[in-house]
Amino acid sequence: MAAVRSDPRRLGFVGAGRMAEAIAQGLIRAGKVEAQHVLASAPTDRNLCHFQLLPPKTRVLRVSPNLPCVVQEGAMVMARGVHTGNNEAKLLQNLLEACGQCEEVPEAYVDIHTALSGSGVAFVCTFSEALAEGAIKMGMPSSLAHRIAAQTLLGTAKMLQQEGQHPAQLRTDVLTPAGTTIYGLHALEQGGLRAATMSAVEAATYRAKELSKK
Amino acid sequence: MAAVRSDPRRLGFVGAGRMAEAIAQGLIRAGKVEAQHVLASAPTDRNLCHFQALGCQTTHSNQEVLQRCSVVIFATKPQVLPAVLAEVAPVVTAEHILVSVAAGVSLSTLEELLPPKTRVLRVSPNLPCVVQEGAMVMARGVHTGNNEAKLLQNLLEACGQCEEVPEAYVDIHTALSGSGVAFVCTFSEALAEGAIKMGMPSSLAHRIAAQTLLGTAKMLQQEGQHPAQLRTDVLTPAGTTIYGLHALEQGGLRAATMSAVEAATYRAKELSKK
Numbered sequence: 001m002a003a004v005r006s007d008p009r010r011l012g013f014v015g016a017g018r019m020a021e022a023i024a025q026g027l028i029r030a031g032k033v034e035a036q037h038v039l040a041s042a043p044t045d046r047n048l049c050h051f052q053l054l055p056p057k058t059r060v061l062r063v064s065p066n067l068p069c070v071v072q073e074g075a076m077v078m079a080r081g082v083h084t085g086n087n088e089a090k091l092l093q094n095l096l097e098a099c100g101q102c103e104e105v106p107e108a109y110v111d112i113h114t115a116l117s118g119s120g121v122a123f124v125c126t127f128s129e130a131l132a133e134g135a136i137k138m139g140m141p142s143s144l145a146h147r148i149a150a151q152t153l154l155g156t157a158k159m160l161q162q163e164g165q166h167p168a169q170l171r172t173d174v175l176t177p178a179g180t181t182i183y184g185l186h187a188l189e190q191g192g193l194r195a196a197t198m199s200a201v202e203a204a205t206y207r208a209k210e211l212s213k214k
Numbered sequence: 215m216a217a218v219r220s221d222p223r224r225l226g227f228v229g230a231g232r233m234a235e236a237i238a239q240g241l242i243r244a245g246k247v248e249a250q251h252v253l254a255s256a257p258t259d260r261n262l263c264h265f266q267a268l269g270c271q272t273t274h275s276n277q278e279v280l281q282r283c284s285v286v287i288f289a290t291k292p293q294v295l296p297a298v299l300a301e302v303a304p305v306v307t308a309e310h311i312l313v314s315v316a317a318g319v320s321l322s323t324l325e326e327l328l329p330p331k332t333r334v335l336r337v338s339p340n341l342p343c344v345v346q347e348g349a350m351v352m353a354r355g356v357h358t359g360n361n362e363a364k365l366l367q368n369l370l371e372a373c374g375q376c377e378e379v380p381e382a383y384v385d386i387h388t389a390l391s392g393s394g395v396a397f398v399c400t401f402s403e404a405l406a407e408g409a410i411k412m413g414m415p416s417s418l419a420h421r422i423a424a425q426t427l428l429g430t431a432k433m434l435q436q437e438g439q440h441p442a443q444l445r446t447d448v449l450t451p452a453g454t455t456i457y458g459l460h461a462l463e464q465g466g467l468r469a470a471t472m473s474a475v476e477a478a479t480y481r482a483k484e485l486s487k488k
Contacts, residue, residue, distance in 0.1 A: 148394075
């Protein structure tokens with residue numbers, strides 16, 4: 001191998017698209033790295049197995065991030081290659097936690113995460129839009145409806161995280177007998193929301209696995 | 215009307231259930247009111263123990279709350295509110311600011327049950343007030359002026375976002391945002407279960423689903439984009455997202471969600487006629 005002349009403070013990006021930018025922004029905003037110490041290039045590569053083209057014993061990791069890294073609320077998972085030890089994994093996890101939540105997982109879960117959390121951003125956008133549009137149909141102005149939909153999403157997600165409840169338990173907590181919520185939930189079930197959502201994650205996962213075979 | 219002996223710093227709650235507790239907690243955590251200046255009433259101690267645990271004062275007398283507090287939040291179940299208002303009406307004064315968070319109880323109903331010229335407001339809160347990320351709207355009664363409305367809005371902003379709206383929107387908000395919490399829970403569960411079907415362990419899947427919801431919501435708020443625009447931003451041609459979106463549309467997610475908000479709104483309007 002060539003002798004190492006790299007700067008330990010310097011962070012590099014191979015590939016400079018939206019996701020690279022999101023992570024770089026999160027890291028810089030959190031003070032984990034200075035902008036002048038970031039080096040980026042293009043084009044990109046995808047799977048760990050492609051890194052076989054690198055010299056033997058190269059330490060690699062694979063990360064599935066998502067766009068909310070931009071606002072430092074990303075949901076990320078990372079998987080380590082065979083030569084990557086605990087120190088390197090911890091170093092990367094520590095860096096990435098500037099952009100949101102980051103957990104180490106077996107590589108088998110990474111494609112599922114891409115579907116759930118990467119593509120999941122688009123699924124959540126669709127759901128938020130539909131919530132707002134239900135309210136607009138009922139007579140609420142559009143911008144108010146969108147604001148309230150987004151805040152409802154945020155607040156509910158925060159409760160799930162902070163109170164640590166299973167979503168079904170939190171749902172039960174707001175279920176007044178014969179109240180507005182149970183009428184709404186019935187319509188949700190009749191419309192098959194759960195099946196549609198599960199199918200979306202499934203379809204996106206299969207596509208992720210398909211792409212990784214190419 | 216009786217002379218006012220209430221303490222302007224003191225905040226009262228009539229009804230001590232989950233919503234009352236959520237608002238009280240939010241206000242205390244944000245430093246808008248001290249726990250010792252909060253007085254809550256309820257028929258039994260079942261819920262009052264939570265207020266006591268926060269350091270608040272409690273009582274079984276609704277009238278005492280009105281006598282000792284100038285701003286009072288009524289958080290009883292909607293069906294008992296008329297009786298409660300009739301009970302406290304004799305001690306209501308022109309100085310009071312009375313706030314109802316009961317779903318489906320209109321401002322005109324509140325005003326009919328209370329002395330003339332009573333200043334009332336109606337608030338539709340939601341449970342995430344507990345974690346200070348509530349989505350609330352408020353509407354003012356005929357005798358409520360800008361100062362009172364601003365006072366309440368300022369208080370409630372300790373618990374999340376609060377906007378003043380015409381009363382016509384309050385029932386819609388109850389559906390979208392109050393019941394909406396349950397709709398979001400269902401959606402979060404379904405996202406996680408899709409991942410579980412694909413082989414992800416349950417607790418990891420639930421954690422990631424919740425964080426994805428949170429992060430996306432934050433982007434919508436901070437970047438100020440229309441959700442359709444943000445959706446387009448993650449749409450790589452022939453990528454994983456567009457495959458997933460097609461399944462979402464085939465499954466009719468949008469229609470189901472709109473129907474949920476619609477059904478909940480109709481129920482809110484139905485309840486407000488009773």
